[in-house]
Amino acid sequence: MKEPATTTVMAAGTGLITTLLGGWDLALEILLIVMILDYITGVASAFRTKTVSSNEGYLGILKKVSIFAIVILAAQLDRLTGNTHSLFRNCTAFFFVANDALSILENVGELDVPLPSFLKSALIKLRDKNDKGNDNFDITEENDEQSNE
Numbered sequence: 001m002k003e004p005a006t007t008t009v010m011a012a013g014t015g016l017i018t019t020l021l022g023g024w025d026l027a028l029e030i031l032l033i034v035m036i037l038d039y040i041t042g043v044a045s046a047f048r049t050k051t052v053s054s055n056e057g058y059l060g061i062l063k064k065v066s067i068f069a070i071v072i073l074a075a076q077l078d079r080l081t082g083n084t085h086s087l088f089r090n091c092t093a094f095f096f097v098a099n100d101a102l103s104i105l106e107n108v109g110e111l112d113v114p115l116p117s118f119l120k121s122a123l124i125k126l127r128d129k130n131d132k133g134n135d136n137f138d139i140t141e142e143n144d145e146q147s148n149e
Contacts, residue, residue, distance in 0.1 A: 022075035098127035
């Protein structure tokens with residue numbers, strides 16, 4: 001009896017999250033894969049450097065969940081602006097793909113695996129291309145500037 005209820009709840013939850021993300025496509029699939037690889041290589045790197053910490057592991061998972069919260073926010077901005085091409089969501093996903101991919105390279109580098117320099121260069125360009133703003137964006141400062149104009 002519990003199995004159909006569990007399946008229904010899981011299906012409804014998955015449907016809700018997919019809707020909030022603006023659908024599921026290749027960009028989000030790649031983001032999820034890269035996030036998982038980043039987490040796995042981060043744990044491997046921590047084992048190598050003997051700095052494994054369950055607290056750091058939980059924070060890593062919280063960070064990954066927070067990334068999806070930002071992607072949901074970007075998808076909602078697409079809806080708000082009537083953008084049917086998911087521009088905000090895709091640029092946000094690409095930024096986090098590049099960022100986590102760079103983290104994978106750092107983690108693997110700590111395992112003494114040789115890395116192709118062109119890959120790091122390409123990922124930095126992708127990240128920077130999708131992040132034209134300031135990383136330390138403070139909404140209160142912008143609102144203050146707009147009110148002074």
